[in-house]
Amino acid sequence: MIDFAISPDPGRSVLLNKLGSPPSISFLIINWNHAAFVGSTIDSVKKQNYPAFNCVVVDNASKDGSQKVIEQSVGGDPRFSVLLLDKNLNQMGALLHVLHRLKGELVAIIDSDDFIFPEYALSHAQVHLSIPGGVGFTSSCALEVATDGQLLTGKFAAFGGQQFQFARGISEFASDARLAGIAEEKYRRLLQNTMIVPVEYKGWAWSAGSANVYRRDVLELARPYWESPVYVAAIDNYYAPFANALSSSALIDVPLSAYRLHESNRFASSASIAGLRTATRAGKDRSRTRRKDIIDTMCRGAHVFARLLGQRFWEVMDTSAYADGQTLRECYESEQVQGILVKHYRHLSGVLGSNALEAALRDRVSQRVFRMLQERIASNIELSN
């Protein structure tokens, strides 16, 4: 039985007990041709010492017999449900396809070749509860391992930003909400090794993939618009910087999962090392392109985001530039972003007011590009009339 436990202040803990159950976590395992690993991934979810979870396993039309492995590993476990797709929707496509089926307040998307440790859910849920006001997501330290499971590094290179530039420890301001089942010593260590990444942060400080636990409402709020069910994009590439800009995040500097690396080609080093690129050229280009979908989402949902964010509207939009180390000009003058702006100009202008919109754009593009943009918008409006 898991519950909110006694906090230092007995009066308040009684109240917390009356509030009912702890947050539930929905795991989402998205598998594509990882028959060799998905079994141990599923097992690692089953071994969580946090009972308030459910798990959806999606198979993206694997061709290596994964489906059978998944059925076998899940067995009859009522906490699991399996969805076998007959078409590969890719990672982001699969998430958007099942997002409405995930019922947990928290969502962890686990790569089907990764591995989480038994304390994973409990630790993440505790940190989500401990931070007053909440965070968009929590990201824990992940060990990098080789294909055969051999340990390679103690953490993903970018985790923690520039040598853990954030203040360590949240004990001073942590809420009293505390989950049972977490030993005193571990609880203390957890709070001591957690850091808050502020919304203004302009880099990448998180582990990849399976180490991140999002709030479901943030995933829904920031949900990208995409016409086709197939959506070739990495979930964290889009969601992590966006969710952080919206509502900050927390880093848990305790190893809670393992991230599996596969034999890479000559253009990428395998274990991540600061100053040495790990992605391939094509991969980097794609991630940069797909990250611009943040701008598309904010333009389409401008009426919602402007109300929620007020003055911070543009600051959040600029995330898509900073996360790729681009200047605002490089980002907003790119053909992709110009196209998005032309398409949604009328809506944006309606929500933000045309003067404010023009001023914001003049700050972000050169005079010449601004004039070109105006011309394109004019002809676009003529066309639609």
Added chain:
Amino acid sequence: MFGGELANSRRDGLPDTLPSQNVLVTSPVLLVDSVALDALSGGALKPPLVSFILINWNYGRFVGDAIDSIRAQDYSNFECLIVDNGSTDGSREVYARHVQDDPRFSIECLPENIGQLGAAIWALGRTSGNFVTFVDADDILFPGFASAHLQVHFALPRSVALTSSNVIEFGEAGRVATGGYLYFSRINVGQSKIRGLRSADTTVRFSAITEEVFEKLSRTTAVVDQSEGGWLWSPGSSNMFRRSILKLASFDGHEQGLMRTADGHFNPLCHALGGSALIDLPLSAYRQHGQNYYSVGETVPGVRQGTAAYLAKAEGDYRQTVELLLDRTESFSWLLSDRFWPTVDRLTRVPSSELKKYYSKPATQQVFARHISKLHRQFGDAAVIDHIRERFRVGPAWRIFKNGLTGGISFSFWRLFWATELNRFLSRQKSRRKRRRD
């Protein structure tokens, strides 16, 4: 025999080595957040395998000590490949006697000496550990060598290409001579901005490393960023590399022989790629016996450090490392991004004041001419002209393009090259006139 000597010297108040009484632990236990890795993962995760590559050429009288010291490691998850590099001194009789029936060892005998670097790359293809140490046959590792290096690799605030520990130097009779290696960069340990290890209770822990030893390692370890140059490391045996980085830094076609030391090539290049961590604790012993061919390679035993022949040999060796970078321009320019050209300059191992002279040498120009097509393809007309002209004078630069570019020089390239030259000339004139006016 050596152990006794060292114990004596320690009593004499010489620097402390890593204590390790319990030789041979049966299986390596790793702890994550105080839980054994096995229990945590049900066998899905495994401790890292270390590859020791022991290269011997005619050190039959020492190699037994080296083998014993590897067998005595307190981290048991290793493999050791003994490569006999064409020895003629009866070394081959020694190996089996010391290996006995230890299944972690294998022995390969090469018919002739293909150089230390040649043998090192040859052996990399025949081993599989993700962490690699090349052991010189005349050196000795202390029992805690592997566990300490691994602990540092896993607990550093940032991952690095290689870790390098200090050494105790000792003489032929086994007597300790000094407590540290002269060229091991203590200064860098002191000045580094990234010192120490991550908190002991939240990192992967190797069970052979006690709290006390962890603290000691943390006090004596520092990361040196890839932007720092110079020779930072102890010699040969005191380094532990990540295999992924060694792979990036390896030559093809090494079977024909690379008559140079492994550390002379791998240390500067791997460091330029991923940075180093220095551990200012002696974790191995470096034998001085009047015949150390280090930095020269076994082939030229007559060449002594400081002589002209030695310098010429060293420069040629390092030019080979530079050529590797140029040969794989596409890959390295991507990996290193805007650090590519500074890395080329760095790997010449020539001080920056001497670079002009280095690039004026015909041998250097030949190397660049051989790979100019790749550089051109990667950087495009304007950038490649700038980078080459930054290093070579106009005549040699033009010849590099003329002789090297496959398909010859196009008209537009010709025009751009000489237009750039004209611009350079004019701006030089202008600044000269300005100086005169002032």
